[in-house]
Amino acid sequence: MEPEYRSRFHGPNSLLxxxxxxxxxxxxxxxxxxxxxxxxxxxxxxxxMAVETLRRHEADMAVCGGVNGxxxxxxxLYTSIIGALSVDGRSRSFSADANGYAKGDGLGxxxxxxxxxxxxxxxxxxxxxxxxxxxxxGSDDKSSFVVPSAAGQTRxxxxxxxxxxxxxxxxFYVEAHGTGTPVGDPIEANCLSRFFNRSSLEPPLLIGS
Numbered sequence: 001m002e003p004e005y006r007s008r009f010h011g012p013n014s015l016l017x018x019x020x021x022x023x024x025x026x027x028x029x030x031x032x033x034x035x036x037x038x039x040x041x042x043x044x045x046x047x048x049m050a051v052e053t054l055r056r057h058e059a060d061m062a063v064c065g066g067v068n069g070x071x072x073x074x075x076x077l078y079t080s081i082i083g084a085l086s087v088d089g090r091s092r093s094f095s096a097d098a099n100g101y102a103k104g105d106g107l108g109x110x111x112x113x114x115x116x117x118x119x120x121x122x123x124x125x126x127x128x129x130x131x132x133x134x135x136x137x138g139s140d141d142k143s144s145f146v147v148p149s150a151a152g153q154t155r156x157x158x159x160x161x162x163x164x165x166x167x168x169x170x171x172f173y174v175e176a177h178g179t180g181t182p183v184g185d186p187i188e189a190n191c192l193s194r195f196f197n198r199s200s201l202e203p204p205l206l207i208g209s
Contacts, residue, residue: 031059042066048132050112060117065109076103084181093178093209094185101180133160148184153191168196178209
């Protein structure tokens with residue numbers, strides 16, 4: 001570490017949990033405050049926690065989302081070593097030409113409220129979340145804890161659609177993970193194909209990433 005970075009501000013500013021704490025401090029938000037790091041699913045897990053918090057009436061509004069900042073080379077080097085980083089800097093999810101994904105800095109946040117509260121307050125409603133659920137693959141059907149599992153993903157889809165009593169055949173678009181890697185893409189595509197089970201006679205299932 002360079003000496004000029006060694007100040008009393010370096011510690012608080014570099015700790016993961018302080019990213020969310022700083023927002024609550026700045027806007028005087030006094031409900032639950034959590035910073036998560038569960039790799040690629042961090043943003044959706046934050047949405048999961050926010051929805052459950054609203055359901056329990058522990059808060060009337062939730063700000064959730066994710067941030068990716070490339071501040072050091074270590075993670076980029078690791079991604080390159082395992083073959084997940086695109087050699088030409090382009091993401092081509094589910095394509096025969098895919099050779100990994102491209103990294104970048106980004107931020108996405110959303111504000112969630114209970115539907116009845118949003119309607120009462122005249123808020124602009126962009127979408128309605130019917131339900132949220134998360135799981136872990138465990139060790140079945142996978143060679144490593146960093147490898148996804150089609151069986152685990154299918155179990156999660158099955159469970160959440162049962163809870164919502166929503167017919168999967170009514171779904172026409174899925175926003176996928178889409179790593180653009182020869183390991184992740186086939187597993188995810190296999191899961192979506194098995195679960196939604198669309199025949200050539202039905203409307204196609206559109207997949208984005």
